[in-house]
Amino acid sequence: MEPNTGKITSLRVEHITKRFPGVLACSDISLSVGEGEVLALVGENGAGKTTLMNILMGLYRPDEGRILINGEETVFRSPGDAFAAGLGMVHQQYMLVANMTVLENIALGYTRAWSPLALDLDMVRARIDEISRKYGLAVDPDAYVWQLSVGEQQRVELVKTLCLGARFLILDEPTSALTPQETDELILLLRKMTRELSIIFISHKLQEVKNLSDKVVILRRGEVVFEGSTADHSSDDIAALMTGREIHLPRNEAPECEGKPALDIRGLKVRSDRGFLAVDGLDLSVCAGEIVGLAGVSGNGQRELAEAINGLREVEEGEILFFGRNIADHSPRDVIDAGMGYIPEERNTEGIVPSFSMKENFILKDAGSPRFSARSFLKLEEIDRNADRLRTEFDIRSPDTDAAAGSLSGGNIQKVILAREISRMPRFLVAVYPTRGLDMGAAEFIHRRLLEKRMEGIGILLISEELEEILDLSDRIAVIFKGRIIGTLDRRTADSRKIGILMAGVRNDEAV
């Protein structure tokens, strides 16, 4: 069947309502996108953005409401239907096979090049060429996906979606994994692409909403609370509409702290899963009552460092002195008992047991502690009390504490983890990408909590790619590149330009 190649000149969504167990995910949502328009869909975590997009992509069917493409009502029974109608989505997590080439990855979905026995790779190559030229998206079809940077992989995703016939793009947080430079490039690229097609993109970052979109729709608790032209509103207005209140991300303005070294890492070497030295002779020290921000493009050893500190990864060489005691290669239990708190990178699989209830997740590290069990029997009342208290204190939104943790939204999952780690009264905290993918309201909340802990005299190692987050919170900033600290900056002298240069691996002696 020859796919329809006509332009999508208008996409309208009318009165969409979708209910999930106990939640009204989308309530009477209407929006429309015209030819060449870019619509930004913003809202806090759990506001219903993803649900709405899944309805557009045919993954869910709405309980009420309808979708019109070029004025005609369309019903999507499956993702295939949405695809045939010309809607293409690029997900937050890229759907690429790492050990295949770009060409092969695209051929995977390009069924027109398939015949029962052979795969017409030349046809795929021609198609990639055509799309690349049409939209100005340069990709090397013969590169292996694992060789590409995150930004390049995203471009492959875009090319793939377009090659497969998308005439309308839906992008779910397209910049969440990109460096600042890559983000700028992407925005330019998308701007150019609007000559050929329309775009809906989901984002938390108000700056790019301003830069890219023509129209903005703000969702809160499943409802459209604002719809208007981007040019008429400032980022602050949009942020306030998003959360329903003014947002001010807190800053670390406390006087310099002179605590004793809490964490002192010397000459640390750690291997990655693929066997190379991901952390290669790293030295770093964090004092009590100090936040050290570890900046760097992800994949430069951050994950391995955090895991090694927490006993989850073997240490090849070097020392990790925790209040003077070497904890390198100790078991996770030992490290926890020594007073380490850890907010892991993978919040959905590592930070929580998804099928466990929220209250069960609160005792993940303490099931055997006298507080929650006596002679091995769990103290159910105390567990309930603890959960109720934390849920209120950390404003975790869910019907009750029996809800499966995995069913919560990203922001709420992160709050569950934060609540558990902070309420355990740690002496030190390692926080890895603590606000990745979270909306501003949740990020603000988490930042405040981290600063509070700092004031209580707890040392924090903050690993992040968000320069603003690092600049807002840190007392000192260390930049990691290829497993080593390439430079350390003081809060007063640091700015994003200097950090950016170091992140790229250029040692700037003046800045050190």
Place this chain on the structure above:
Amino acid sequence: MTKQFKILYRTVLILLAVAAAMLAGALILWTIGADVTKTYSVIIFEPLKNKIQIGEVIIRAIPLTVIALGISVAYRSGIINIGAEGQMAMGIIAATAVALAFPGLPKAVLLPLALTAGAIGGAAWGFIPGLLKAKLHVSELLSTVMLNYIAAQFYTFCLRGPMLDPAEITMGSGTPQSMRLTKAIWLDRLVPGTRIHTGVYIALFLAFTVWLLLWRTSWGYRMRAAGAGERAARYGGIGVAGCLVAAMVISGAFAGLAGAVEVAGVHRRAIEGITGGYGFSGIVVALFGGLHPAGIIPASFFFGLLIVGADMTQRMAGVPANMVLVLQGIIILVIVATRMVLANPYLEDRVRRRYCRLTDRGREE
């Protein structure tokens, strides 16, 4: 209201699953030319017609319950124990060996000793795959199945060799079985005229214990965490390897104990074929019972019914007993499908709203 609906929803779905399985079974029965209604009525109603038959159903439900409980402990801890058949055989050998070695001991000593030996025999057979999995990441699917073969051969060897009844040698009949064990290890019969024995209490007690262990103790919490999210458990400082080994030891011990109870309660000597597939049916029972003691007990009864019913269809409806195995297979497939449906909260919610609408309208009218 919601809780009430939840129970109703699940019950209806399970009943639908049973109905679907029966329908598929009916088709197969029809193709082999059997009388469908008669076969089903024999399977389901005949075993419940009199005391003796009900007793037979119950004595089959006992080992099924005990084994399924052990399997659910392993399953919840993230390890799939397909080795209950072998673990049960090892339990029978150990219990029989104790009874043969100390025939003079009083009942109060010998019976607990033999049951414990049975549990240890099974536990040892569960420990091996548990350790291999925890330390060397050997798939338990392979190791438990292989250990089943070894246990089966060892069992045969014991019955034909060291444990063979001396009377069989003198009489020259050579049936591979042990001598009748001393009365000191017999479990008492509960209801006169039936074979129901005190193993019922053991099974019920173990069901309660498993529930207590898994949902009320910190050990059970850790084991469930290791099973439900290995990475998160490791992150939380839980010794995942230890949990795996412990779960397999418990699982093996339950299977071994089931074997010992079967010998002490029903056969009173080790004979060939005692395990009779209980180790495999136990897996189905555990899944059918939702890996929860409260579900496993009725599920065991249901499967006990099928086993007894199978025997009777052969006699009364002329349908081979193997047909019941076919039915079992169909039931397994239906269970897997049902579990997927049950795990879909969206569907549940949709049905709930429709149900609410219906009941509301009902009230208005």
